[in-house]
Amino acid sequence: MFDSRHIQTFAEVVRTGSYAATARDLGYTQPAISQQMKALERAAGTPLFVRAGRGLRLTDAGQVLARHATGILSTIATAHGQLKAITRLESGRVRVCAFPAANATLLPATVARVAAAHPGTRVELLEEEPPDSLRALREGRCDLALAFSTGHGGEATDADGDSDSDSEGGLIELPLLDDPLMVLLPAGHALAGSSRVELGELERERWIAGCRHCRGHFVAACAEAGFAPDIAFATDENLAVQELVAAGAGIALVPGMTLPLLRHTGLVARPLAPAVGRRVSAFVLEGHETAPVTALLLRTLSEAAADMERAASGSPRPEA
The missing domain is CATH 3.40.190.10 (Periplasmic binding protein-like II)
Structure with a gap:
């Protein structure tokens, strides 16, 4: 089983080309770097480096691991971000990432309603165009994303335009307007x-x-x-x-x-x-839609979007 810290150090050794340079960049001693790489080689069951002059050269096994190292570290970082997102939601704090037009129109009405009815809930706004907003959601940098899709080739979102669930990315979509x-x-x-x-x-x-x-x-x-x-x-x-x-x-x-x-x-x-x-939708990570603060925000967004559509069509708001 690989230790994620060893994988991170390995990626740095690959980047710098030497244990000495890696030690300087990470603030370790050179023997500490060498020991981590020996432990990683034991876990891999094969050498990952060979000496090449004053530097290091990857073995065939090392090249295979190097190709996967970035993805492994990215997956770990994404998991860590999503765990932090759960902590935020449990504390009544939610981060919303939306494109500029939504931040200027749909979100103010939503935030005002949430603040009036649930003053203990903290809503924080970020701004990104899709698909960057969906990437932020997957990485746990926000808890809810507003994005749009157009129906033309090269969707603005990277979610499945025909489904309420993006199974590959683990996203749930709620069409708003x-x-x-x-x-x-x-x-x-x-x-x-x-x-x-x-x-x-x-x-x-x-x-x-x-x-x-x-x-x-x-x-x-x-x-x-x-x-x-x-x-x-x-x-x-x-x-x-x-x-x-x-x-x-x-x-x-x-x-x-x-x-x-x-x-x-x-x-x-x-x-x-x-x-x-274009279709404007809210996206949340699969499994997070039931968190009370997320459910509250989704419900309020849906209400605000319906009001916006009624105002655009000139229809009166239905009586409660």
């Missing part, structure tokens, strides 16, 4: 008075593109409409997109959930025909 894309136009644009805009009508426009995942969705939608967009600018900043469109530098596709953030009076947002959108 369908988020339509809107075309953002200057108020004086020829199509600003249209109730809906066909994407093909915008073939000759200059465009402001968003984050790299949103950009991929946008380019794929344009390809389906029969053209390649002329992207003049690219920015992740919602206010920058608004200012660029208002200044006449181009037009943009923006998620419908960001419309409450529309502050510029010189802009109009129009839905696309046919509709183009």
Whole structure:
């Protein structure tokens, strides 16, 4: 059975090429490093290094172990992170990792409701675009992730778009809302008075593109409409997109959930025909969905998302 500390030291020896350099980097003595490597070789049942001048060369067995060492250490780190996540949840503390639009719209309403009803629950917010948010979840750096999928090739999330469970990654998905894309136009644009805009009508426009995942969705939608967009600018900043469109530098596709953030009076947002959108979901690690604080947050997110969809459609909120 391998000792994880020995594997970590082995990986460092492979990186530095010598026991002496590894000892300096890890703060051990050189004999201590040598003893750890001898213990690892005993566990492996074969030599892992041979001398090559003043350095070391991996044996065939050593090369095999070196190929697996990074994965072994990554798995251990992920397990450690997930165990820490359980400790956080048991103490009533939950870390949420979401993309910027969700952090600016869906999460504030959710956090406010949780704080009002359960003041002892602490919600901490992180910001990452998918799939980085899902990677943070798997590694235990957060307890719940908000991500989106588009339905085009190259999903923004790395979860299975057709299932509530990502069996390979051990994730549970809770779909929250369908988020339509809107075309953002200057108020004086020829199509600003249209109730809906066909994407093909915008073939000759200059465009402001968003984050790299949103950009991929946008380019794929344009390809389906029969053209390649002329992207003049690219920015992740919602206010920058608004200012660029208002200044006449181009037009943009923006998620419908960001419309409450529309502050510029010189802009109009129009839905696309046919509709183009993405699905926004919450993800948790399998087995963590039953933790009281996670269940509370999932329930509150679902309520806030339903309110957001009702507000976008103009429907009144049902009486309790």
